[in-house]
Amino acid sequence: MRPGEAAPVTVIPVTGLDEVRPGDDLGGVLSDAVSGGPAGSTTLLVDGDVLVVTQKVVSKAEGRIVPVSDDAEAKRALIRSESVRIVRYRGELLITETRHGFICANAGVDLSNVEEGTAALLPVDSDRSARRIRAVLGRRLGVEVGVIISDTFGRTWRRGVTDVAIGAAGVAGVIDLRGTRDANGRILEATEVCVADELAGAAELVMGKSKRIPAAIIRGVDRSWLRPSSVAGEIVRPPSEDLFR
Amino acid sequence: MRPGEAAPVTVIPVTGLDEVRPGDDLGGVLSDAVSGGPAGSTTLLVDGDVLVVTQKVVSKAEGRIVPVSDDAEAKRALIRSESVRIVRYRGELLITETRHGFICANAGVDLSNVEEGTAALLPVDSDRSARRIRAVLGRRLGVEVGVIISDTFGRTWRRGVTDVAIGAAGVAGVIDLRGTRDANGRILEATEVCVADELAGAAELVMGKSKRIPAAIIRGVDRSWLRPSSVAGEIVRPPSEDLFR
Numbered sequence: 001m002r003p004g005e006a007a008p009v010t011v012i013p014v015t016g017l018d019e020v021r022p023g024d025d026l027g028g029v030l031s032d033a034v035s036g037g038p039a040g041s042t043t044l045l046v047d048g049d050v051l052v053v054t055q056k057v058v059s060k061a062e063g064r065i066v067p068v069s070d071d072a073e074a075k076r077a078l079i080r081s082e083s084v085r086i087v088r089y090r091g092e093l094l095i096t097e098t099r100h101g102f103i104c105a106n107a108g109v110d111l112s113n114v115e116e117g118t119a120a121l122l123p124v125d126s127d128r129s130a131r132r133i134r135a136v137l138g139r140r141l142g143v144e145v146g147v148i149i150s151d152t153f154g155r156t157w158r159r160g161v162t163d164v165a166i167g168a169a170g171v172a173g174v175i176d177l178r179g180t181r182d183a184n185g186r187i188l189e190a191t192e193v194c195v196a197d198e199l200a201g202a203a204e205l206v207m208g209k210s211k212r213i214p215a216a217i218i219r220g221v222d223r224s225w226l227r228p229s230s231v232a233g234e235i236v237r238p239p240s241e242d243l244f245r
Numbered sequence: 246m247r248p249g250e251a252a253p254v255t256v257i258p259v260t261g262l263d264e265v266r267p268g269d270d271l272g273g274v275l276s277d278a279v280s281g282g283p284a285g286s287t288t289l290l291v292d293g294d295v296l297v298v299t300q301k302v303v304s305k306a307e308g309r310i311v312p313v314s315d316d317a318e319a320k321r322a323l324i325r326s327e328s329v330r331i332v333r334y335r336g337e338l339l340i341t342e343t344r345h346g347f348i349c350a351n352a353g354v355d356l357s358n359v360e361e362g363t364a365a366l367l368p369v370d371s372d373r374s375a376r377r378i379r380a381v382l383g384r385r386l387g388v389e390v391g392v393i394i395s396d397t398f399g400r401t402w403r404r405g406v407t408d409v410a411i412g413a414a415g416v417a418g419v420i421d422l423r424g425t426r427d428a429n430g431r432i433l434e435a436t437e438v439c440v441a442d443e444l445a446g447a448a449e450l451v452m453g454k455s456k457r458i459p460a461a462i463i464r465g466v467d468r469s470w471l472r473p474s475s476v477a478g479e480i481v482r483p484p485s486e487d488l489f490r
Contacts, residue, residue, distance in 0.1 A: 113429060
């Protein structure tokens with residue numbers, strides 16, 4: 001069998017989005033972009049696709065942009081106000097736990113790709129943001145898709161950041177392979193794969209950091225992954241299971 | 246502009262590999278698979294592609310399969326022998342640091358997808374394994390590609406495992422966006438993206454856990470990422486930079 005005979009997965013950058021402003025209907029803006037613009041007739045998003053949308057544009061649409069003066073103390077205060085706990089710190093770097101249970105640098109407060117003198121906070125509830133976008137896409141375009149809200153997190157022990165899922169709707173956070181068999185017929189033990197994070201990371205491959213591409217379509221994902229979901233419920237590890245806080 | 250006009254990234258599963266055994270020339274086996282079999286004439290791997298190969302098949306080819314009896318103490322002893330330090334443990338779960346500097350469950354010792362009574366150890370030097378495969382592909386198929394060896398690691402604070410890079414050749418581990426500008430013209434601070442881990446995770450989307458797909462081709466990656474590289478040198482975070490060990 002040749003590679004082409006098994007199903008590929010394709011990651012398609014979504015370009016041509018209008019500048020997003022507070023109060024904008026992001027689902028509507030995205031619907032326009034994935035159907036060739038407001039006047040377009042070709043829907044490029046199809047049933048079974050997963051649309052990955054970056055946190056920055058969600059935060060903008062939801063008015064989570066706040067003013068912050070360009071001094072270290074003001075920035076630290078803002079980060080603390082977005083945190084429930086400081087996990088580690090060194091110099092300017094703060095690793096904190098957010099209200100959502102995410103543990104990340106600077107409580108997810110972002111000072112790049114927003115206007116000077118402002119910062120972008122994480123959405124209040126990114127699962128809800130994903131559900132809303134998904135509902136608008138369904139209504140406007142008649143498609144059933146998964147939606148992931150992604151953000152850029154560092155990792156322990158490994159250099160470099162990767163994009164991960166902070167919200168999801170209609171696409172699995174974690175798939176559970178426990179009880180299924182490996183290629184040798186042995187029962188797999190405790191293999192839970194976080195496909196939402198892998199999808200978010202794959203989307204980043206076409207987004208870059210400064211190309212104004214705030215969304216990507218992933219086509220060809222396993223159909224069984226398209227189901228009701230939530231990052232809060234599936235991916236955030238509860239403190240009782242955690243060995244590192 | 247429509248989505249289709251920006252360049253997509255495609256992840257293509259590599260199927261039809263012969264069963265790999267200790268001592269096999271894995272680069273040769275992969276060359277056959279990505280060119281339609283030993284008798285095939287169509288090279289499906291092209292310049293600029295990245296080939297992601299799972300650790301399991303690399304460990305098999307390199308003879309890193311060892312016998313282990315089906316008892317907890319024997320398995321624990323094997324894991325300890327592959328570790329330089331135990332980082333955390335709870336019940337049966339051991340998080341250790343390997344000789345390579347990876348911090349992961351069970352020192353990367355894998356008991357699934359290998360024959361009963363055996364375990365797969367991590368390759369001795371996965372960067373070297375990647376370089377060897379890359380050299381054979383270049384010689385046999387005349388293509389210049391990147392090669393990543395992937396393995397499945399858990400993460401702190403987030404449920405579920407994802408595939409990450411444990412070895413690389415000819416494709417960046419981490420790309421450094423420091424000094425580049427964001428969409429608003431502001432200098433980005435300290436944005437280093439671990440594209441190798443995102444590529445490894447993307448490959449997993451087409452591999453599944455029990456489908457006998459030990460490799461995937463990723464097409465359409467940013468050409469500037471194709472350069473000499475090493476996971477050991479770029480991704481493994483030295484203890485001096487680390488806040489979590």
